[in-house]
Amino acid sequence: MSVNGKKVLHMDRNPYYGGESASITPLEDLYKRFKIPGAPPASMGRGRDWNVDLIPKFLMANGQLVKMLLFTEVTRYLDFKVTEGSFVYKGGKIYKVPSTEAEALASSLMGLFEKRRFRKFLVYVANFDESDPRTFEGIDPKKTAMREVYKKFDLGQDVIDFTGHALALYRTDDYLDQPCCETINRIKLYSESLARYGKSPYLYPLYGLGELPQGFARLSAIYGGTYMLNKPIEEIIMQNGKVIGVKSEGEIARCKQLICDPSYVKDRVEKVGQVIRVICILSHPIKNTNDANSCQIIIPQNQVNRKSDIYVCMISSAHNVAAQGKYIAIASTTVETKEPEKEIRPALELLEPIEQKFVSISDLLVPKDLGTESQIFISRTYDATTHFETTCDDIKDIYKRMMGSEFDFEEMKRKKNDIYGED
Numbered sequence: 001m002s003v004n005g006k007k008v009l010h011m012d013r014n015p016y017y018g019g020e021s022a023s024i025t026p027l028e029d030l031y032k033r034f035k036i037p038g039a040p041p042a043s044m045g046r047g048r049d050w051n052v053d054l055i056p057k058f059l060m061a062n063g064q065l066v067k068m069l070l071f072t073e074v075t076r077y078l079d080f081k082v083t084e085g086s087f088v089y090k091g092g093k094i095y096k097v098p099s100t101e102a103e104a105l106a107s108s109l110m111g112l113f114e115k116r117r118f119r120k121f122l123v124y125v126a127n128f129d130e131s132d133p134r135t136f137e138g139i140d141p142k143k144t145a146m147r148e149v150y151k152k153f154d155l156g157q158d159v160i161d162f163t164g165h166a167l168a169l170y171r172t173d174d175y176l177d178q179p180c181c182e183t184i185n186r187i188k189l190y191s192e193s194l195a196r197y198g199k200s201p202y203l204y205p206l207y208g209l210g211e212l213p214q215g216f217a218r219l220s221a222i223y224g225g226t227y228m229l230n231k232p233i234e235e236i237i238m239q240n241g242k243v244i245g246v247k248s249e250g251e252i253a254r255c256k257q258l259i260c261d262p263s264y265v266k267d268r269v270e271k272v273g274q275v276i277r278v279i280c281i282l283s284h285p286i287k288n289t290n291d292a293n294s295c296q297i298i299i300p301q302n303q304v305n306r307k308s309d310i311y312v313c314m315i316s317s318a319h320n321v322a323a324q325g326k327y328i329a330i331a332s333t334t335v336e337t338k339e340p341e342k343e344i345r346p347a348l349e350l351l352e353p354i355e356q357k358f359v360s361i362s363d364l365l366v367p368k369d370l371g372t373e374s375q376i377f378i379s380r381t382y383d384a385t386t387h388f389e390t391t392c393d394d395i396k397d398i399y400k401r402m403m404g405s406e407f408d409f410e411e412m413k414r415k416k417n418d419i420y421g422e423d
Contacts, residue, residue: 002223003072003412004403009253010220011231011246016210017217019261020362021382023051023208023321030279034358044281044355045323051208052279052321054360055382056313056330057391058083058202058296061193064392066203071412074215081319083202084292088166089299090158094288094350097166097298100194114156121153121163125187141181149180157302163187165300171308171334171384172301189389202296202387207320233264236376243375257402259377262365268378269365274335275384276344279358280351282327286314287350293318293327296386299346308334310347311386334384335361370401377402 002008016022024030026047027040040047059065059080069075086097090109098104101122105115129135139149150160164170168186175183193201205211217227235247236258245254262269285291292314299310314329315321322328331347340361348354367378377398383390399407 001402002220002225005223008220008225009255010217010225010227011233011248011253012227012229013232015230017229018210018213020263021053021055021057021209021213023053023210025051025208027052030358034360036356036358040356043283045326049317049323050321051210052328053209053330054279055209055277056311056332056386057209057382058204058313058387060189060387060389061196061201061203062189063193063387063389064396065388067409068392068412069212069215071409072216072219074212074219077215077218078211079206080203081206081294082197083200083204083294083296083315085289085295086166086200086202087289087295087297088162089297089303089346089350090162091303094286094297096290097162109162110156110159114159117154118159118163121155122191124153125184126191128184128188130181130185139180141184142179144180145177146180146183147176149184150176161300161302162298165309166298167191169298169385169387169389200296204294204315204319236265238374241373257375257377259379259398259402261379262367262381265376265378268368268374268376270368271363272366273364274340274361275332275364275382276335276340276359276361277330277332278341278344278348278360280329280331280348280354281322281356282329282351282353283325283355284353285316285327286312286329289314297347297350298386304346306333306343307336308384310344311384312347312350313386332384332386334364372401 012019014022024033027044027050028047030050030052031040087094088097095107095109096103098107098109101119104119104122110118124137127135130141139152155163164173164175167190168175168183190201221227231248233246233248236243237245237247237252243255243258245252246258285293286295289295293316295314297312301307301309304310310331310333312329312331314327316327317324329351331344333344335343337343341359362381364383365381371377379398380394396407
């Protein structure tokens with residue numbers, strides 16, 4: 001919005017950046033936040049060495065958020081590391097997700113003939129081009145269900161499980177009966193992201209995800225935006241059903257449009273589910289990951305008789321988010337029963353022994369309306385996915401509702417060149 005020449009005032013009731021997806025530092029604050037009695041033990045090292053994300057997410061190397069960061073040059077304020085591997089759970093064990101032809105052929109996830117069929121499928125996906133019917137091989141991307149495509153390549157249930165959940169990153173199996181175009185594009189995004197850096201398709205910022213909102217705040221400031229932390233919101237002021245200002249500490253900041261997360265407008269959102277997240281501090285890398293200092297593990301729902309997948313994101317002192325020799329693993333999933341802690345147990349079993357865990361259960365809230373009448377535009381709560389693609393869709397949706405036009409990456413690039421000049 002600042003880049004687009006709008007006058008932006010950003011207020012946050014918290015003393016830190018990032019709202020519900022902040023990175024909490026020092027470690028003492030995390031203990032207080034989760035009401036864990038006493039101070040962290042001395043074995044945890046210096047409290048200041050910790051930056052613990054409340055919501056675990058990685059960035060897809062070729063995904064939308066990385067594009068936003070590159071185009072807006074927010075990358076100049078951030079450093080990223082590639083996550084070392086992506087793993088998938090099968091029959092109680094974890095296996096590296098085969099992401100190249102060579103890995104597919106060496107993987108113990110599949111039998112010999114299955115590998116050949118999977119390789120053929122990967123080649124098909126790589127060559128697939130929505131705008132070129134010659135690449136379809138008799139499949140109609142807008143009509144053929146993904147289930148049929150798997151059938152065409154004769155892929156078995158286990159391979160379907162890890163393709164849909166570890167490559168296309170679907171949380172449930174609903175996608176099987178939807179047109180295959182979206183799934184094929186998701187698998188392409190995964191392999192193109194992988195091709196950029198090799199080890200895995202995911203990136204993670206040094207010092208934690210809380211660096212992202214700080215980077216965007218700096219960008220906004222370059223274009224004249226104002227940022228206020230520690231600013232309580234007392235009331236949103238309406239006139240004839242439209243927002244005209246926000247009251248804070250007795251003063252009113254006037255505005256024409258307002259963007260906020262669901263926690264600021266409880267009466268304008270509805271609950272559509274819950275997510276459980278468990279932050280675990282470990283003194284060891286996760287077993288069977290080749291001692292990776294960062295990784296993602298996906299537990300497909302079929303493997304644990306659930307409707308939604310369970311995810312684990314693990315990062316460590318290598319990312320400046322934990323004390324030397326310590327690891328942070330965050331398990332998360334969509335809640336399906338009255339006993340969420342039981343639901344997430346398969347993930348926690350992979351992490352044992354766990355030194356300390358912090359459990360949170362959050363409501364998934366979505367706006368009740370598009371905000372066109374009130375001009376109050378509300379974001380959705382962060383979901384259980386482990387990357388920012390769905391969040392970026394939400395950002396683009398808010399942009400469209402506010403501006404009446406699609407968010408245009410190229411436009412962002414041009415605006416940037418006006419100020420910084422060409423590279």
